[in-house]
Amino acid sequence: MLGRRRLVITLVALGVLVTVGSIAIALNFNKNSDALWRIVSQQCVPGQEQKSRPAPCRLVNMQDGYVVLKDRNGALQFLLIPVAKITGVESQKLLNPATSNFLAEAWRARHFMEEKRGAIIDDRVFSLAINSRLGRTQNQLHIHISCLRADIRQQLDALSPRLNARWQSLKLGSHDYQVRTITRDEFKRTSPFIRIANELPGAREDMGSYGIAIAVLADGRRVLMVVKRNLLLLNRASAEELQDHSCALLK
Structure with missing residues (x-):
């Protein structure tokens, strides 16, 4: 009793x-959930269109529909943000094949980290992350372009021989993730948002519950890591937890 x-x-x-x-x-x-949206819509885009000055953004790409902004956290962290109003990972716009593949564009934008550092960075250092609806602070989609955590890098290297195109449930850090690999061409050809919605049961109807991270293996394959929110386990699906904005891998 x-x-x-x-x-x-x-x-x-x-x-x-x-x-x-x-x-x-x-x-x-x-x-303050619209802070990023105000920067993009009221400063970066008008500055580029009216004066060819994207500041405070580093880049405004109207053709592909995004800006790149230096994040205030971390010496090398940048954000890729759509110029259209897209609230976050839950937006149905991300499942439209006509929408830019923002994650592939974010991977291409990693060169801003190298320019900021003034040196070439090994691809195995980079990572991308998007947090779930409850795991984020901003009401505008933003992809974190930053360094991978050293312990996660070590774990992925050890797991590399068993990682493949099939989804596997693996514990990364302190939370369970669904993990699979994709090739360079697959990454460019199909948006990971669409892939997740099509491949993970129930994801399409509940995309806002997922956080997404991407890194690379030594052989060039991309690793897609997806965590689902579970508040009972105090897991808000903040895939940014796999990143290290202090970039210990570079020290």
Whole structure:
């Protein structure tokens, strides 16, 4: 009886914790969630169109529909952000084949990290990340272009022989991820957003619950890592957790 009472108390406490955490996330999200959108729509795009000056963005690419902005966190971290209003990973626009392959474009934009550093960076250092709807702070899609965590790099290198085109459930860091590899051409040809929606059961109807990260293996294959939100496990699906904005791999 005592054990059952403790179990009930534990479950109630956990429920309260999750509820409070969700409220805190929502309040923080709503407080300044349009900051990136204002920078893109009110500064970068008008500056490029009117004066050919994209500042504070480093690049405005109207043809492919995105800007590249230096993030305030991390010496080398950049963000790729659409010029159209796309709230986040849950947007149905990302599942339209006519929409730019923003993740492939973000990988191409990694050269901004090299220019900032003033030196060539091995591809195995780079990573991309997008957080889920509850794992982000901004109400505009933004792809984090940054360094991979050193321990995740080591783990992927060890797993490389068993990674292939089939989805596998693997623990990366402290959370469970669905992981598969794609070739360079597959990465360029098909948006990972569309691939995830088509291949992971239930994902198409619930894309906002997923965080996505991408890195590269030594043989050039891309690794697609997808985490699903689970608030009971205090997992907000922030795939950015696999990144290291201090770039220890470069030290």
